Amino acid sequence: xxxxxxxxxxxxxxxxxxxxxxxxxxxxxxxxxxxxxxxxxxxxxxxxxxxxxxxxxxxxxxxxxxxxxxxxxxxxxxxxxxxxxxxxxxxxxxxxxxxxxxxxxxxxxxxxxxxxxxxxxxxxxxxxxxxxxxxxxxxxxxxxxxxxxxxxxxxxxxxxxxxxxxxxxxxxxxxxxxxxx
Amino acid sequence: xxxxxxxxxxxxxxxxxxxxxxxxxxxxxxxxxxxxxxxxxxxxxxxxxxxxxxxxxxxxxxxxxxxxxxxxxxxxxxxxxxxxxxxxxxxxxxxxxxxxxxxxxxxxxxxxxxxxxxxxxxxxxxxxxxxxxxxxxxxxxxxxxxxxxxxxxxxxxxxxxxxxxxxxxxxxxxxxxxxxxxxxxxxxxxxxxxxxxxxxxxxxxxxxxxxxxxxxxxxxxxxxxxxxxxxxxxxxxxxxxxxxxxxxxxxxxxxxxxxxxxxxxxxxxxxxxxxxxxxxxxxxxxxxxxxxxxxxxxxxxxxxxxxxxxxxxxxxx
Numbered sequence: 001x002x003x004x005x006x007x008x009x010x011x012x013x014x015x016x017x018x019x020x021x022x023x024x025x026x027x028x029x030x031x032x033x034x035x036x037x038x039x040x041x042x043x044x045x046x047x048x049x050x051x052x053x054x055x056x057x058x059x060x061x062x063x064x065x066x067x068x069x070x071x072x073x074x075x076x077x078x079x080x081x082x083x084x085x086x087x088x089x090x091x092x093x094x095x096x097x098x099x100x101x102x103x104x105x106x107x108x109x110x111x112x113x114x115x116x117x118x119x120x121x122x123x124x125x126x127x128x129x130x131x132x133x134x135x136x137x138x139x140x141x142x143x144x145x146x147x148x149x150x151x152x153x154x155x156x157x158x159x160x161x162x163x164x165x166x167x168x169x170x171x172x173x174x175x176x177x178x179x180x181x
Numbered sequence: 182x183x184x185x186x187x188x189x190x191x192x193x194x195x196x197x198x199x200x201x202x203x204x205x206x207x208x209x210x211x212x213x214x215x216x217x218x219x220x221x222x223x224x225x226x227x228x229x230x231x232x233x234x235x236x237x238x239x240x241x242x243x244x245x246x247x248x249x250x251x252x253x254x255x256x257x258x259x260x261x262x263x264x265x266x267x268x269x270x271x272x273x274x275x276x277x278x279x280x281x282x283x284x285x286x287x288x289x290x291x292x293x294x295x296x297x298x299x300x301x302x303x304x305x306x307x308x309x310x311x312x313x314x315x316x317x318x319x320x321x322x323x324x325x326x327x328x329x330x331x332x333x334x335x336x337x338x339x340x341x342x343x344x345x346x347x348x349x350x351x352x353x354x355x356x357x358x359x360x361x362x363x364x365x366x367x368x369x370x371x372x373x374x375x376x377x378x379x380x381x382x383x384x385x386x387x388x389x390x391x392x393x394x395x396x397x398x399x400x401x402x403x404x405x406x407x408x409x410x411x412x413x414x415x416x417x418x419x420x421x422x423x424x425x426x427x428x429x430x431x432x433x434x435x436x437x438x439x440x441x442x443x444x445x446x447x448x449x450x451x452x453x454x455x456x457x458x459x460x461x462x463x464x465x466x467x468x469x470x471x472x473x474x475x476x477x478x479x480x481x482x483x484x485x486x487x488x489x490x491x492x493x494x495x496x497x498x
Binding site: 068071072076077078079080081082083084085086087117121122123 | 198201202205206208212213214216217218219247483484487488489496497
C-alpha cells in the first residue's frame, strides 16, 4: 500500500478544480454540483465550500446535491443488490444548468454512463461536465473527465482507494496491490 | 433471499434495508419521469385468486416504474374457473418465463407451497395467503409509521401501536405483529374475544378488550376491516354493537394523542369499524398508505429481482 496523494495535495487539487470550474462556466450562478455517493458527495460539498469562498458568496447560494446511480448500473444483475444512496437535487433542478458530476475515482467510466442516464430522466441540463479527484485510466467507454485532480497510472490489478476525513478520519489517496487470489 | 413469503423470514437488518430502499424510491414518485430502467426485460406475473384492488394495482405500478413487464392473471375469467389446478397454472406461467410471481390466494400457505414446489424458477412474493400473512402490507404500514412518528432511519423503538378489530381473520394483523415487534414497537391488540385467534397469548403483544383505555397511550391506531366474507359463524351480536365497542368514532378520536395517526389497510367498511369522519380526518394516513405501498413494493421487487441470486445471506451485498 502506498500513499499516492497526501492530504495537502488533495486540498490543492480541489482548490484548482474549483477555479477551473468557475473559469469554464464564467462564475457560479449557473452551475449545479452533483456528487456521486458516497465519497463523491463529500467532495461536492467541499468544492461548493471552496467555490463559495472564492466567489465571496454564502455557501447557500451554491447549488450542490447528490445523485445516486445504483438503479442505472449495467452490472446490477451480476451481483447481489446494493443499498440505495440518497439523491438530493437542489431546488433549482437541473434544467438549463451546467451540471458538474463529481466522483472520487474515475475508472471504467461505467458509473458516469449510469449518471448520464439518471440525469436524462430528470431534465435537460445546459451541459454536463465531470470532475474527479483521481483518474486511474482503464476506460471501458468513450467518456472523459473535464477536471482531474491527479492522473494516477495504475495496473488493472491494483485498487485505488480515496479516504476522506468525513468518512475515514483521514484525507489520502492510496494504491493497494491486489493480493493475488 | 429469493422469495418474500412471511415476515418471519426477515431479520431486523433485512426489514430496515427494505424500508431504507423504499425511502429512496419514494422520491421517484415526485420526479417528472416516474420510471427506472432497473428491471427492464424481467417479467412479473400478478397471480390473484382472490379479489384485490390496491394490492394488485400497487404491485403493477411498482413493477412498471421499474420497467418490468407485468402480466395480470385473475382467477375469474381464466381457466381456473374451468377447474385448472394451481400446478398447471404455475407451470404455464413458468413456460412463459416469469421472473417473479406475486400470488394472492384464499388458502393459508399457498405462497409457501408455490415456492417449495419447484414448478416455477422465479421469485415468489406473498400478496396475502388466507388468514396467514400479507408481508408487503406490514412493510408499507411500518414505512408509514416510521415516516410520521419515527426517525427517518432506524427502527420503531418506543412507539406504541394498537391493532383493532378482526384479528382472527386478518393476515395484515399477523404480518404487522411480527414486523412491528421486530422493529421494537409495542403492540396492543384490541378485539372482542371471539375475534382473537387461538394461542394469541404466545404472540409478542398485549391484548385488551377495552378500546377506550388503550387509546390515550397509542401513537398509531390500525383499524382492521371486519371480514364478513370469511365469517361463517356469528362473531358479534350486531354490527351496531361492534361499532359501539370497537369502532373508531369522533369521541374515541378525541381520546387519542394529538400526534397520533389513524391507519386502515383498506378496503374500509365505513360506518362499521371506522366512521367516515375519522377516515377522512387530518390524522388519517389511509390514502398515504396506498402511495407508500408502491414505494415499498418497488423496494421489494428491486431487492429480490435486480441482483444476482444469492442462495444464502441477507438482502444486500
